[in-house]
Amino acid sequence: MNFCNACGGRLVSKLPRDDDRERHVCSECGTVHYQNPKIVTGCLPVWKDSVLLCKRAIEPRRGFWTVPAGFMELDETVQQGAIRETWEEARARVDLLAPYALFNLPHVNQVYLIFRARLISPDFRPGPESQDVKLFGERSIPWDDLAFGTVRQTLQFYFQDRPQGRYPLRTGTILAEEGKFRFEAAPDDQLAQ
Amino acid sequence: MNFCNACGGRLVSKLPRDDDRERHVCSECGTVHYQNPKIVTGCLPVWKDSVLLCKRAIEPRRGFWTVPAGFMELDETVQQGAIRETWEEARARVDLLAPYALFNLPHVNQVYLIFRARLISPDFRPGPESQDVKLFGERSIPWDDLAFGTVRQTLQFYFQDRPQGRYPLRTGTILAEEGKFRFEAAPDDQLAQ
Numbered sequence: 101m102n103f104c105n106a107c108g109g110r111l112v113s114k115l116p117r118d119d120d121r122e123r124h125v126c127s128e129c130g131t132v133h134y135q136n137p138k139i140v141t142g143c144l145p146v147w148k149d150s151v152l153l154c155k156r157a158i159e160p161r162r163g164f165w166t167v168p169a170g171f172m173e174l175d176e177t178v179q180q181g182a183i184r185e186t187w188e189e190a191r192a193r194v195d196l197l198a199p200y201a202l203f204n205l206p207h208v209n210q211v212y213l214i215f216r217a218r219l220i221s222p223d224f225r226p227g228p229e230s231q232d233v234k235l236f237g238e239r240s241i242p243w244d245d246l247a248f249g250t251v252r253q254t255l256q257f258y259f260q261d262r263p264q265g266r267y268p269l270r271t272g273t274i275l276a277e278e279g280k281f282r283f284e285a286a287p288d289d290q291l292a293q
Numbered sequence: 294m295n296f297c298n299a300c301g302g303r304l305v306s307k308l309p310r311d312d313d314r315e316r317h318v319c320s321e322c323g324t325v326h327y328q329n330p331k332i333v334t335g336c337l338p339v340w341k342d343s344v345l346l347c348k349r350a351i352e353p354r355r356g357f358w359t360v361p362a363g364f365m366e367l368d369e370t371v372q373q374g375a376i377r378e379t380w381e382e383a384r385a386r387v388d389l390l391a392p393y394a395l396f397n398l399p400h401v402n403q404v405y406l407i408f409r410a411r412l413i414s415p416d417f418r419p420g421p422e423s424q425d426v427k428l429f430g431e432r433s434i435p436w437d438d439l440a441f442g443t444v445r446q447t448l449q450f451y452f453q454d455r456p457q458g459r460y461p462l463r464t465g466t467i468l469a470e471e472g473k474f475r476f477e478a479a480p481d482d483q484l485a486q
Contacts, residue, residue, distance in 0.1 A: 102300070103296055103301035105304070105326070106295060133298070137332060171329055173314070178397060178404060179479055195480070196479075196481040198481050204372075206369060286389075287372075
C-alpha cells in the first residue's frame with residue numbers, strides 16, 4: 101500500500117488519533133486505510149456415504165484436492181457464498197445443513213467457514229477452476245494430495261464425528277510454525293464444553 | 294476507489310479475465326483490487342444472571358447500548374478479537390464459551406460473530422469508546438435503547454435459549470428493507486435441523 105485510493109496521495113504509516121495501532125494514512129486527504137481479514141466460505145458436500153472434492157485447476161495448489169470454497173464477495177451472505185462457490189467449482193447444487201468448521205488462518209489473514217451440505221443430486225462436473233470433481237468414500241480420500249490444511253482438518257473432524265451422527269461446530273486455528281502447519285482447537289470448541 | 298494503492302494509477306471498473314464480476318483494475322499496472330466483507334467479532338459477557346452491555350461513546354449510535362464487538366484486525370483470531378474488544382470497550386476479562394451468533398449484514402458488507410462468554414470477575418469500567426458499562430438482568434435490558442439490530446437479535450436468542458440451558462449457534466441475515474431492519478433465520482440455523 102503506497103497510494104491513497106481516494107485521492108492518489110502518498111500513504112504514510114502512522115497512529116491515527118484514538119487508535120492503538122499504526123495504519124496506512126493519506127498524507128494529502130487524511131483518509132485512514134484499514135486492512136482486515138477476509139472470509140473464505142464453502143461447504144463439504146455429502147452424497148450418501150461419500151464427500152465431493154474438487155481437483156484444483158489453478159494455483160495455489162494446482163492438481164490437489166479441496167472442498168468447494170472461496171472468498172466471500174460483497175453483497176452476499178456466507179451461505180450464498182458457499183452455494184455460489186460450489187456451483188462455480190463443481191457445478192453442483194447443495195442444501196446447506198449447518199456451519200461445521202470455523203478456522204482462523206492468521207498467517208494469511210483469513211477466516212475459513214465451512215458448512216456441512218447435502219448434494220441435491222449426484223450431478224456435478226468440473227467448473228473452470230477445477231480439473232476434476234469426484235465423490236470419495238472415507239477409505240478413498242486422497243489424504244496425501246489434499247490442497248490445504250483446512251481441508252484435511254475438516255475431513256478429519258467429519259469422519260471422526262460421523263459415527264456419532266453429531267456434528268458440533270469445530271473451531272480452531274491453523275498455525276504456521278517453522279514452515280509447518282499445526283491445528284490448535286480453540287478453548288471454545290463445542291466439544292470442550 | 295479511484296487510484297491504485299500500489300502504483301497510484303487511475304482505477305477503471307472492468308471484468309478481469311477468468312472472473313465473473315467487475316473489479317477495480319489499475320489502468321497502469323493492471324493490479325486487481327478486490328473488495329470483501331469484514332468480520333465484526335465480539336461477545337456476550339455473562340455474570341450470574343446478568344449480561345454486560347456498553348453505552349457507546351462514539352458514533353454510530355452514540356449513547357445506545359451494545360455488546361462489546363468490533364472489526365477483526367490483521368494477525369489475530371476471531372477469539373482474540375472478541376477478547377480484545379471486550380477489554381477495549383469494557384475493561385473486562387472474559388472466558389469465551391462458544392460461538393453463538395453468526396449474522397450476515399449484506400447491506401454494510403459485514404459478518405457479525407458473537408461468542409457467549411463468562412466474565413472472569415465483576416470488574417469492569419468504561420474504555421475510551423464507552424460512556425458507561427453495566428450488568429443488566431433480563432427484566433432491565435434497555436430494549437428501546439440498543440445500538441444495533443444484531444445486539445437485539447443476539448439478546449432475544451439468548452433469553453429464549455437460557456431456560457433450556459442449550460445454546461445452538463444462531464445463523465441468519467439482517468435485511469435492510471425500505472429503511473427497516475428484519476432478521477431472517479438461515480435455513481441452516483441449527484434449530485432447523
